[in-house]
Ligand SMILES: Nc1ncnc2c1ncn2[C@@H]1O[C@H](COP(=O)(O)OP(=O)(O)OP(=O)(O)O)[C@@H](O)[C@H]1O
C-alpha cells in the first residue's frame with residue numbers, strides 16, 4: 050500500500066468518526082496547551098528575574114581583599130583571612146585594564162552623625178564620584194560627590210533621604226553642615242529612595258569622599274573595589290585582568306577574591322530553568338493521560354470496525370498494512386491535537402501576558418518542539434496494542450454475522 | 452488449477468469438536484462454473500473460505516496453480532488472496548464511509564497500484580457494471596442490487612482467477628437476484644472460475660457443475 054493512500058485512508062477515518070476525533074483532539078490539545086502555557090510562565094519568570102538583575106548592573110565585578118574559598122559567594126559573605134590590604138593604589142592600577150569602564154573603591158564604617166543637638170548612628174560609605182553610575186544611584190536633590198583625585202578630598206557628603214529628614218527635621222538639608230565623628234561635611238546632595246544596594250538601605254547612609262573616610266576610620270584598607278566592565282562579554286576579561294594586575298602588585302600572590310554578579314545570576318538562571326523544566330514535565334503527564342485515552346478509543350474502534358478490518362484483510366491487506374493504518378490515524382490525530390494545543394497555548398500565553406504585562410511570557414523553544422513530539426510519541430506508543438489487535442483479527446470471524 | 456485432497460476443518464466449541472469439513476477431495480479447472488448446495492451447517496461457507504485462503508484447514512493439502520499453499524503464513528496468504536481471489540458476500544460488506552468508486556478501488560489501493568493505472572481500471576469497471584452514475588454515492592444511498600454490483604466490481608478489480616460468491620443473492624429480491632446472477636455469469640464468461648454457494652435450487656441449477664454437501668462432506672458432483 051502506498052504511503053499517500055495510507056494517509057488518505059486514515060484521513061477518511063478521522064473525518065468519518067467526528068465525535069471520536071474531536072474527543073482525541075481535545076485531550077491531546079489540552080495536554081500540549083498545558084505544556085506550552087506552563088513552561089512559558091516558568092520561562093517568563095526566569096526572563097523577568099534575569100532582566101531585573103540586568104537593570105541593577107550586571108557588568109559589575111566586585112573585588113574583595115583576601116582569598117575566599119567559596120568562589121561565587123554573595124558579596125559580604127567572606128570566608129578567609131586578610132593577609133594584605135587592598136589600597137587606593139591597587140584600585141587606581143586597575144584602570145590599566147581596557148575591559149574596565151569605571152571603578153569605585155569603597156570603605157565602610159559606622160559613624161556618629163550629628164547636626165546641632167540631634168545625632169544618629171548610620172553606616173558611612175567612603176567612595177568616589179563613580180560609585181553613582183556603577184550602582185545606578187539617583188539624586189533627589191543636589192549632586193553626588195564631585196569627581197577628582199581620590200587621594201585628596203573636599204569636606205562634602207551625600208546623605209540618604211531618611212537621614213536628611215531626621216537630622217534636619219523639616220529644614221532643607223542641602224548646603225547645610227553636619228558632623229561625622231570629629232569632622233565636618235557640607236551636604237551637597239540627597240539620594241533618591243532606591244531601596245537596598247550593596248546590602249545597605251540607601252535611605253539611611255551617609256556617603257563621604259574616600260580620603261575623608263580613610264581619615265575618619267583611620268585605615269588605608271579598602272572594603273571593596275566595585276568595577277564595571279565595558280560590556281557583558283568583557284566581564285571575564287576584566288576579571289582575569291584584575292587578578293593579573295593585583296597579583297603583580299602583591300608579589301605574585303593571589304590575595305583577592307573577584308566576584309562577578311554574572312555568577313550569581315547564572316545560579317538563578319539555572320534554578321529557574323530547572324523549575325520550568327519540572328513544571329513542563331508535570332504538564333506533560335496530561336499528555337500521557339491523553340495517550341491512554343487514545344488507546345482506549347482505538348481499542349473500542351477496533352471492536353467497532355472489526356467488519357471493516359476483516360474485509361480489508363479478505364481483500365488482501367497484510368498485517369503490516371493494517372498496523373500502519375492505525376499508526377497513521379494516531380499520528381494524524383496527535384498532529385491535529387498538537388497544532389490545536391500550540392494555538393490554544395499561545396492564546397493562553399497572550400492572555401496571561403495581558404494580565405501581567407511586566408513579565409515576558411514566552412514558550413521556551415524546547416517546549417514548543419518537545420510537546421508535539423511527545424504527543425505524537427505517546428499516540429504511536431499507545432496505539433501499538435490496538436493496531437496489533439486489529440492486525441491479528443481473523444477475517445472469517447470478523448466478517449461472520451455472529 | 453485448484454486441487455484439494457484430504458481437507459479437514461475442525462472447530463472446537465468448548466469441549467466439543469465440530470467437523471465442518473471431512474475428507475474433502477475436489478479439483479476445480481480453470482474457468483469452471485460450479486455451485487455448492489446443501490443444508491444449513493453442512494460446511495459450504497467453510498469450504499469456500501478454505502478455497503479463498505481466508506481459512507486454513509487442519510489437515511490435507513491445497514494446491515493452487517500448481518503451488519502448495521497449505522503452509523503459507525498470514526502475509527503470504529494476504530498477497531495470494533489479492534492476486535487470485537475475488538469475494539462476493541451475502542451482506543455486500545462495503546465500507547460505509549467510502550463512495551462506490553472508493554470501495555471498488557480498495558483492493559487496488561491495498562495492492563499499491565499506481566493512481567493513474569487505478570483510475571483507468573476504475574473507469575472500465577464502473578462502465579462494465581453500469582455504475583458510472585453512482586460512482587460518488589455512498590452504500591447507504593444505493594439499492595441492494597447496486598451494492599452487490601459494486602461488490603462484484605470490487606472483486607473483479609484485481610483480475611482474479613477465481614470468484615467466490617457466498618449466497619450473493621441471499622439478501623436480494625428475486626428479480627434483483629436474477630440481475631446479479633447475470634452479472635456474475637458475465638464475469639465467468641470473461642474467463643475466471645466461479646464458485647457459488649446458494650440455497651436457491653433454481654440458481655444452483657444454472658451452474659455447469661453442481662456440488663452437494665451434507666455434514667461436511669461432498670456427497671454429489673453433477674456435471675452438464
Ligand atoms: N468459527 C466457528 N466456530 C465454531 N463452529 C463453526 C465456526 N464456523 C463454522 N462452524 C460450524 O461449522 C459448521 C459448518 O458451518 P458453515 O458456516 O460452513 O455452514 P454453511 O453450510 O455455510 O451453513 P449456512 O447455509 O447456514 O450458511 C457448522 O456446524 C457451524 O456451526
Ligand SMILES: [Mg+2]
Pocket residue numbers: 495496497617
Ligand atoms: Mg454459509
